[in-house]
Amino acid sequence: MKRAVFDASVLVKLVVPEPGAPGALRVYGACDDQLAPEWAMLECAHALWRKWLRSEYDALTMRESHAALGSLGIQLLESGSLVADALDLALAHRHPVYDCLYLTLALAEDAALVTADARLRDLALQLGIEVTWIDASA
Numbered sequence: 531m532k533r534a535v536f537d538a539s540v541l542v543k544l545v546v547p548e549p550g551a552p553g554a555l556r557v558y559g560a561c562d563d564q565l566a567p568e569w570a571m572l573e574c575a576h577a578l579w580r581k582w583l584r585s586e587y588d589a590l591t592m593r594e595s596h597a598a599l600g601s602l603g604i605q606l607l608e609s610g611s612l613v614a615d616a617l618d619l620a621l622a623h624r625h626p627v628y629d630c631l632y633l634t635l636a637l638a639e640d641a642a643l644v645t646a647d648a649r650l651r652d653l654a655l656q657l658g659i660e661v662t663w664i665d666a667s668a
Contacts, residue, residue, distance in 0.1 A: 533641035
C-alpha cells in the first residue's frame with residue numbers, strides 16, 4: 531500500500547496490545563506513507579486516558595504508549611482547510627465531524643483509510659475511498 535490515512539482506532543493499536551494490534555502493525559509497516567491529521571495525537575491521548583480511566587492500564591504505561599506513538603514517524607498533516615468539507619460530510623451522513631476529517635484527508639491526499647471503526651469504514655466505502663479494515667475482534 532502506498533499512502534494511507536490512519537485513524538485513532540488504529541493508531542492506538544500500534545502502541546497498546548489489544549485486539550487488532552498485530553494487523554495494525556502489519557499494515558503500518560507495509561505503507562510507504564503513513565498519514566494522519568495533526569490533531570490525531572490528541573485523539574489518541576484521549577483514547578489512552580479512557581483506557582487508564584477504565585483501569586485497563588496504569589498512567590505510566592499510557593504516557594509511554596503516547597510517547598511511542600510520537601516516535602513512529604507518522605506524517606501529521608495540517609487539516610484546517612478540510613474542516614468545512616468534513617462538516618459537510620458530517621451533516622450529510624449524520625456522522626461525527628472528527629471522523630469525517632479522516633475521510634476528507636484521505637480524499638485530499640488520494641490515500642486509503644486504515645480503520646478499525648465499522649461505521650467509518652462503511653461511510654468511506656460509500657464515498658469511494660479505499661479501506662483497509664483492521665479487525666479488532668481478531
